Amino acid sequence: MTVSYTTNALSGRARCLNPDNINPHVKEAKYAVRGELAVKAEEYRVKLAQGDKSLPFDSVIFANIGNPQQLDQKPITFFRQVLSLLENPALLDNPEVLRTSFGYQQDVVDRAKTLLADVQSVGAYSHSQGAPIIRRSVANFIEQRDGFPANPQDLFLTAGASSGVSNILNVICSSPETGVLVPIPQYPLYTATLALLNARCVPYHLEEDKAWGTDVNAIRASLEKAKAAGTDVRSIVVINPGNPTGASLSPDDIKSVLDLAAEEKLVVMADEVYQTNVFEGEFTSFKKRLRQLQQEQPGKYDNVELVSLHSVSKGMVGECGQRGGYFELVGFDPLVTAQIYKLVSIGLCPPVIGQCLLELMVNPPKAGEPSHELYQKEYNAIRDGLHKRALALYEAFQRMEGVECQKPQGAMYLFPSITLPQKAVDAAAAENRAADEFYCLRLLDATGVCVVPGSGFGQKENTLHFRTTFLAPGTDWVERIVKFHSEFMAKYK
Amino acid sequence: MTVSYTTNALSGRARCLNPDNINPHVKEAKYAVRGELAVKAEEYRVKLAQGDKSLPFDSVIFANIGNPQQLDQKPITFFRQVLSLLENPALLDNPEVLRTSFGYQQDVVDRAKTLLADVQSVGAYSHSQGAPIIRRSVANFIEQRDGFPANPQDLFLTAGASSGVSNILNVICSSPETGVLVPIPQYPLYTATLALLNARCVPYHLEEDKAWGTDVNAIRASLEKAKAAGTDVRSIVVINPGNPTGASLSPDDIKSVLDLAAEEKLVVMADEVYQTNVFEGEFTSFKKRLRQLQQEQPGKYDNVELVSLHSVSKGMVGECGQRGGYFELVGFDPLVTAQIYKLVSIGLCPPVIGQCLLELMVNPPKAGEPSHELYQKEYNAIRDGLHKRALALYEAFQRMEGVECQKPQGAMYLFPSITLPQKAVDAAAAENRAADEFYCLRLLDATGVCVVPGSGFGQKENTLHFRTTFLAPGTDWVERIVKFHSEFMAKYK
Numbered sequence: 001m002t003v004s005y006t007t008n009a010l011s012g013r014a015r016c017l018n019p020d021n022i023n024p025h026v027k028e029a030k031y032a033v034r035g036e037l038a039v040k041a042e043e044y045r046v047k048l049a050q051g052d053k054s055l056p057f058d059s060v061i062f063a064n065i066g067n068p069q070q071l072d073q074k075p076i077t078f079f080r081q082v083l084s085l086l087e088n089p090a091l092l093d094n095p096e097v098l099r100t101s102f103g104y105q106q107d108v109v110d111r112a113k114t115l116l117a118d119v120q121s122v123g124a125y126s127h128s129q130g131a132p133i134i135r136r137s138v139a140n141f142i143e144q145r146d147g148f149p150a151n152p153q154d155l156f157l158t159a160g161a162s163s164g165v166s167n168i169l170n171v172i173c174s175s176p177e178t179g180v181l182v183p184i185p186q187y188p189l190y191t192a193t194l195a196l197l198n199a200r201c202v203p204y205h206l207e208e209d210k211a212w213g214t215d216v217n218a219i220r221a222s223l224e225k226a227k228a229a230g231t232d233v234r235s236i237v238v239i240n241p242g243n244p245t246g247a248s249l250s251p252d253d254i255k256s257v258l259d260l261a262a263e264e265k266l267v268v269m270a271d272e273v274y275q276t277n278v279f280e281g282e283f284t285s286f287k288k289r290l291r292q293l294q295q296e297q298p299g300k301y302d303n304v305e306l307v308s309l310h311s312v313s314k315g316m317v318g319e320c321g322q323r324g325g326y327f328e329l330v331g332f333d334p335l336v337t338a339q340i341y342k343l344v345s346i347g348l349c350p351p352v353i354g355q356c357l358l359e360l361m362v363n364p365p366k367a368g369e370p371s372h373e374l375y376q377k378e379y380n381a382i383r384d385g386l387h388k389r390a391l392a393l394y395e396a397f398q399r400m401e402g403v404e405c406q407k408p409q410g411a412m413y414l415f416p417s418i419t420l421p422q423k424a425v426d427a428a429a430a431e432n433r434a435a436d437e438f439y440c441l442r443l444l445d446a447t448g449v450c451v452v453p454g455s456g457f458g459q460k461e462n463t464l465h466f467r468t469t470f471l472a473p474g475t476d477w478v479e480r481i482v483k484f485h486s487e488f489m490a491k492y493k
Numbered sequence: 494m495t496v497s498y499t500t501n502a503l504s505g506r507a508r509c510l511n512p513d514n515i516n517p518h519v520k521e522a523k524y525a526v527r528g529e530l531a532v533k534a535e536e537y538r539v540k541l542a543q544g545d546k547s548l549p550f551d552s553v554i555f556a557n558i559g560n561p562q563q564l565d566q567k568p569i570t571f572f573r574q575v576l577s578l579l580e581n582p583a584l585l586d587n588p589e590v591l592r593t594s595f596g597y598q599q600d601v602v603d604r605a606k607t608l609l610a611d612v613q614s615v616g617a618y619s620h621s622q623g624a625p626i627i628r629r630s631v632a633n634f635i636e637q638r639d640g641f642p643a644n645p646q647d648l649f650l651t652a653g654a655s656s657g658v659s660n661i662l663n664v665i666c667s668s669p670e671t672g673v674l675v676p677i678p679q680y681p682l683y684t685a686t687l688a689l690l691n692a693r694c695v696p697y698h699l700e701e702d703k704a705w706g707t708d709v710n711a712i713r714a715s716l717e718k719a720k721a722a723g724t725d726v727r728s729i730v731v732i733n734p735g736n737p738t739g740a741s742l743s744p745d746d747i748k749s750v751l752d753l754a755a756e757e758k759l760v761v762m763a764d765e766v767y768q769t770n771v772f773e774g775e776f777t778s779f780k781k782r783l784r785q786l787q788q789e790q791p792g793k794y795d796n797v798e799l800v801s802l803h804s805v806s807k808g809m810v811g812e813c814g815q816r817g818g819y820f821e822l823v824g825f826d827p828l829v830t831a832q833i834y835k836l837v838s839i840g841l842c843p844p845v846i847g848q849c850l851l852e853l854m855v856n857p858p859k860a861g862e863p864s865h866e867l868y869q870k871e872y873n874a875i876r877d878g879l880h881k882r883a884l885a886l887y888e889a890f891q892r893m894e895g896v897e898c899q900k901p902q903g904a905m906y907l908f909p910s911i912t913l914p915q916k917a918v919d920a921a922a923a924e925n926r927a928a929d930e931f932y933c934l935r936l937l938d939a940t941g942v943c944v945v946p947g948s949g950f951g952q953k954e955n956t957l958h959f960r961t962t963f964l965a966p967g968t969d970w971v972e973r974i975v976k977f978h979s980e981f982m983a984k985y986k
Contacts, residue, residue, distance in 0.1 A: 014796060016727050018828070022829055023663060031839045084578070087580055090570070090596070101589055102581075125563065163840065171515050174516045267510060318616065332510065333510060345527035346522065347659070351814070351846070353814075
């Protein structure tokens with residue numbers, strides 16, 4: 001007997017749901033980082049794994065997403081040792097743990113015990129804002145980073161930064177007229193979430209020729225234009241260091257944004273997940289700068305509301321799959337905070353093992369403690385490796401015709417602009433594709449290297465870009481791009 | 494210098510966000526399971542932990558939420574051993590792992606290696622639908638459970654069942670007129686999510702006097718009334734076994750719901766997270782029943798769309814804090830499935846360690862494998878303990894004046910009705926509270942036992958209930974409730 005369960009066209013009655021009647025805001029949302037190219041790359045990976053020899057490459061390089069441990073980054077030993085004890089606490093009371101060749105030190109055991117005393121089990125729901133002891137640790141970290149106090153009650157632990165962004169925007173967006181200023185180019189989580197919430201993205205362009213800097217005049221112009229169109233602009237997103245640009249904001253840049261926020265009553269959403277991925281200069285947090293300004297000019301910045309987001313996924317930690325992170329609310333009305341609490345409580349709690357990893361990230365072994373030396377060595381090796389790879393990729397782009405790239409400053413990405421011959425643009429149009437998308441698809445088909453077209457992040461009209469991570473090891477894949485590019489340019493010249 | 498960072502009333506300019514201008518749908522959402530009572534219980538817990546002797550009890554019993562490992566349920570050894578190796582794969586190649594007194598068996602090591610070969614690292618993002626090998630395992634589990642095929646491409650792994658519910662409802666709800674049939678009483682995730690999405694909850698009442706059974710006539714009446722009011726009813730939620738009721742649906746009950754779904758083009762959302770928590774009779778999945786009916790009457794059920802949800806949080810696993818689960822789509826238009834994929838991809842992926850735990854849950858050690866005996870022993874002990882506690886609590890309720898309770902059938906809850914004296918109802922009204930809320934607050938204040946008022950789940954007018962888990966060990970806390978109840982009744986008589 002054959003019942004056709006999964007055919008699209010049904011012989012009998014129609015289904016309830018079809019692409020024309022589902023939530024239109026879901027349909028509008030775009031998320032290119034895991035879009036068509038990523039799906040195709042995964043298909044190639046599966047083919048290769050199954051022994052397919054028909055492809056012109058022998059490995060797929062996922063340079064489309066900042067996913068260090070998918071490539072070759074090894075997790076930091078201290079973190080994983082503690083997490084392994086949290087998952088199997090039976091080991092904690094076994095004296096063999098310290099005597100074996102497993103490398104577990106006393107501080108690993110102690111930390112696991114301290115965390116378990118608070119969370120009871122990583123299999124138990126925690127407080128919806130996250131376990132109290134972990135929020136205390138995060139507050140200490142923020143205090144040490146900024147030199148200003150932080151309160152565990154203002155901290156919400158999250159499943160990566162993404163869920164935090166979603167929750168905050170959900171509270172901010174109250175009507176289809178609500179607008180949020182979003183940098184262009186941006187990490188598409190922001191535009192996707194605004195689309196889902198049926199709110200307006202108010203784009204402001206970063207300045208590519210000034211190393212992707214933030215120009216407050218451009219923001220003001222965009223804001224005024226939106227207001228004139230009836231948009232109730234309530235918030236500004238700043239990604240610092242930038243994604244996809246890697247740009248780092250100076251204390252003066254941050255002040256400009258905070259000045260604007262104070263004047264215009266904007267909630268500042270500071271996406272600071274790349275705060276330790278800084279190659280040039282020093283990271284300044286929005287919270288620190290705000291507190292400095294509040295000291296310098298009492299009263300002027302009292303009304304500023306700031307959300308600062310951080311994550312275990314990036315930095316030298318790179319533990320994307322563990323889904324840990326937090327946001328700090330600064331200057332929020334307690335009644336609004338209570339609504340945010342209720343909203344997150346509907347999802348119960350963030351993953352507890354991810355919360356524990358966050359604690360380890362913000363409170364790593366200190367000098368003199370048994371695990372410190374190895375921790376420091378591993379941390380520095382990852383940091384130096386990332387910088388080296390960024391520079392190698394940057395230098396390769398210098399060699400490529402029609403490609404211009406800002407010097408790597410931070411984050412995990414380069415975002416070069418590409419100038420393509422008219423024939424390539426025409427060939428793309430004939431396939432009903434944007435030219436950068438066409439280029440990236442051809443790159444994937446020819447080399448197995450998956451990058452994301454600039455259109456996925458937003459770019460100025462008549463410019464083309466792509467975003468690539470610099471996480472993949474070795475130089476082979478970089479040379480694949482160089483070779484492909486030269487052939488592509490020759491073909492369409 | 495004193496800058497008041499956190500005062501509610503600002504001297505200078507106003508903030509952007511206040512309780513009157515944030516998203517009204519967030520404000521409308523209610524989630525009593527983690528509401529006022531839970532917050533107060535947590536405050537009591539902290540007070541006791543700090544040595545406070547002023548309270549009339551020496552421990553807080555969190556009977557408000559199905560959180561087994563917060564109470565005394567120990568995790569299953571096999572699960573946690575594998576997870577510990579996944580977090581610290583350095584151990585995998587260390588021969589001492591099998592030689593130590595840690596109890597790691599060869600099948601533990603083998604499973605960890607198999608999982609790692611697919612996910613690479615639990616710190617790497619997986620496929621947005623979940624790691625392929627794990628979806629394959631879940632499909633095998635479903636096939637064995639139901640006797641019908643399952644396709645990994647129709648499976649979406651989730652961070653607990655809650656995020657799955659949220660994603661599915663987000664796709665279904667396309668306008669303020671969209672309606673979803675929800676059982677009353679229900680787990681408040683459903684009404685909360687519908688409120689967030691600005692869609693309509695179409696309530697249908699379960700039949701308390703028939704062991705909280707599902708009456709399809711009541712559903713039809715509710716559906717017709719909603720349609721007459723212009724509601725576009727698209728889906729029906731069924732929680733089986735029930736939360737908060739514990740009721741288990743018979744194959745006939747399930748057929749009635751599927752008949753209705755086929756006739757009325759309703760997406761069936763089958764919340765089956767308690768599928769192994771069944772004390773009486775046998776669990777039948779909606780998927781199995783649907784496939785049976787499709788075989789028996791070809792054509793009639795072709796258009797039925799079914800979402801079946803499951804989780805690692807409940808059952809004998811009880812690993813709430815690990816945030817693992819899945820949903821299976823049955824009969825969906827592939828283009829709608831593609832939109833669901835895009836939506837989940839915006840959140841990147843569910844926690845990978847939770848995905849791995851799901852794999853262990855659906856594919857536990859088999860008879861003859863080294864870890865099987867201990868696994869089976871632990872599993873049975875948890876199952877028997879839950880049943881014993883449920884019966885003890887049920888028997889205590891039999892002794893309480895004005896309390897009526899259905900015999901425990903499944904899930905983790907009892908949901909007794911309470912009849913309170915008029916004076917108690919008046920005292921509650923004087924505090925501007927519902928009478929069941931008043932009762933539960935007094936119970937918490939007097940005994941430290943935290944339960945949830947029936948109003949948090951919905952109940953018929955002029956009836957009062959509360960939901961309590963039967964997870965807490967011992968009988969002391971049950972006796973606290975009995976004693977409180979007798980004093981409460983005497984006081985307000």
